[in-house]
Amino acid sequence: MATETIKSVGSSGRDYATLALWEAARQGDLVAGNLIETAELYADSIFTNCCTFAGWTTNDTNYIKVTVPASQRHAGKWTAAKQQFYLEGGVGAGFNVLQIGTTNPGRVILEWMQFSLYDTAGIVGNFGGLGLEDVTIRNCIAKKIDHWSEGFFISLLGASYILNNTLYYLGGDYAQQHTGIDVVKYRTANIISNNTIYGFQSGINNNGSSYQPYVKNNICMGCATDFAGSAFDASRCSNNMSSDATAPGANSLTSKTASNQFVDVANFDLHLKAGADALLAGVDLGNTWGVNNDIDNYDRDAVTVGWDIGSHQLSRPAAGGDFKTFSRGVCRGVRRSMA
Amino acid sequence: MSALIILMAEPPNSNLALPLSTKKYDVVEILPDGMNPGEQVCLPIFLVLRVPDKTPQELQYLKEPVMSPILNVVGKPTVKHLHRFYYNYDSSLPSGTLDEINSYSDGWLIKDISLSDIKERD
Numbered sequence: 001m002a003t004e005t006i007k008s009v010g011s012s013g014r015d016y017a018t019l020a021l022w023e024a025a026r027q028g029d030l031v032a033g034n035l036i037e038t039a040e041l042y043a044d045s046i047f048t049n050c051c052t053f054a055g056w057t058t059n060d061t062n063y064i065k066v067t068v069p070a071s072q073r074h075a076g077k078w079t080a081a082k083q084q085f086y087l088e089g090g091v092g093a094g095f096n097v098l099q100i101g102t103t104n105p106g107r108v109i110l111e112w113m114q115f116s117l118y119d120t121a122g123i124v125g126n127f128g129g130l131g132l133e134d135v136t137i138r139n140c141i142a143k144k145i146d147h148w149s150e151g152f153f154i155s156l157l158g159a160s161y162i163l164n165n166t167l168y169y170l171g172g173d174y175a176q177q178h179t180g181i182d183v184v185k186y187r188t189a190n191i192i193s194n195n196t197i198y199g200f201q202s203g204i205n206n207n208g209s210s211y212q213p214y215v216k217n218n219i220c221m222g223c224a225t226d227f228a229g230s231a232f233d234a235s236r237c238s239n240n241m242s243s244d245a246t247a248p249g250a251n252s253l254t255s256k257t258a259s260n261q262f263v264d265v266a267n268f269d270l271h272l273k274a275g276a277d278a279l280l281a282g283v284d285l286g287n288t289w290g291v292n293n294d295i296d297n298y299d300r301d302a303v304t305v306g307w308d309i310g311s312h313q314l315s316r317p318a319a320g321g322d323f324k325t326f327s328r329g330v331c332r333g334v335r336r337s338m339a
Numbered sequence: 340m341s342a343l344i345i346l347m348a349e350p351p352n353s354n355l356a357l358p359l360s361t362k363k364y365d366v367v368e369i370l371p372d373g374m375n376p377g378e379q380v381c382l383p384i385f386l387v388l389r390v391p392d393k394t395p396q397e398l399q400y401l402k403e404p405v406m407s408p409i410l411n412v413v414g415k416p417t418v419k420h421l422h423r424f425y426y427n428y429d430s431s432l433p434s435g436t437l438d439e440i441n442s443y444s445d446g447w448l449i450k451d452i453s454l455s456d457i458k459e460r461d
Contacts, residue, residue, distance in 0.1 A: 028352025055360030
């Protein structure tokens with residue numbers, strides 16, 4: 001079993017004040033040492049810089065992880081007192097993954113963070129790299145404040161998993177270029193599952209990928225085009241939902257109304273509410289890279305009746321739960337299976 | 340006033356075979372002077388250098404990489420060195436400072452420097 005080293009990052013006397021310092025101090029060959037290197041971000045103040053990962057050797061067992069301790073995490077919607085980034089500026093202001101593998105692609109896991117974006121081109125990319133890297137982004141919240149920006153810019157990365165994230169745009173100016181998740185080639189297919197995306201010009205943009213992404217259980221609503229760009233490979237997509245006609249794949253729901261799905265659209269609480277079409281309309285995707293853990297860290301595997309679409313799992317077993325929601329979902333599932 | 344954080348030793352897991360590894364003496368961070376850089380940002384791994392009369396915003400360029408003419412598959416330049424700027428540790432230090440740093444094996448050491456002590460890679 002790999003040995004995990006956890007270091008704290010924050011501005012109040014933690015191990016490192018910034019991620020760049022942690023990255024410089026801990027980078028290296030994690031495979032040779034059978035190591036996992038973890039940075040825990042504390043909400044001492046707002047983070048205004050991320051970092052570039054380079055000079056590491058990692059794999060799916062010996063990886064880099066940037067996470068947030070449970071006491072510092074968001075509550076499934078934007079949470080002001082908890083850990084957050086404010087990123088502003090040009091290309092590459094967010095996480096940039098350049099070199100975390102050698103002959104084999106490496107792995108970095110980014111989770112539980114909050115990002116507020118202004119005029120920046122993404123949280124994760126591979127700007128200036130050759131493109132061999134695998135990234136897992138899960139349980140994050142990204143909001144775009146204004147101007148040109150993208151939530152997650154998945155460019156030149158390898159088998160990346162984008163799971164259970166909530167992304168939204170505060171404005172409504174579709175003339176500006178902005179995208180929730182922008183998938184630009186390369187190496188192998190990316191997996192985009194159980195995300196909730198609202199209000200961008202493009203929700204999930206299939207930006208000429210060399211390998212078609214797998215897109216399942218995602219909600220894209222209130223965008224100029226919910227699922228945009230090149231045609232998605234329908235055989236790799238299913239159980240998505242849109243407010244326009246673009247949700248790709250089998251069992252997808254189109255032309256649905258956002259206000260019928262979410263707790264409070266006006267204030268961007270994109271948790272699902274009782275009666276939502278998304279309830280139990282998803283497909284069980286197993287537990288690869290934690291896809292079973294929703295935006296509130298609820299384990300979907302605890303649900304025996306099925307998965308909801310989007311980043312939030314409202315449907316839960318009856319014990320202490322919402323039986324009306326539960327039973328309505330079951331009925332909907334039965335109706336669907338009989339159709 | 341700003342503080343430059345210099346990597347003074349190879350990190351414990353370092354793999355210098357990788358071309359983009361952070362090198363000894365690289366400028367890895369710029370912070371406001373007086374900000375606590377972290378409990379582990381100290382010798383023997385890190386040295387803090389204070390630059391008078393410059394704000395961190397004015398020094399952000401010191402975190403730039405060196406780009407290569409080699410293009411990636413989408414036609415963008417690639418990174419040659421992760422850190423363009425480094426501390427000219429061997430030749431620029433005033434008499435006695437080298438000994439002070441070398442003898443200061445565990446803890447914070449803050450030295451005032453001028454930007455002429457920072458050099459640029461090709």
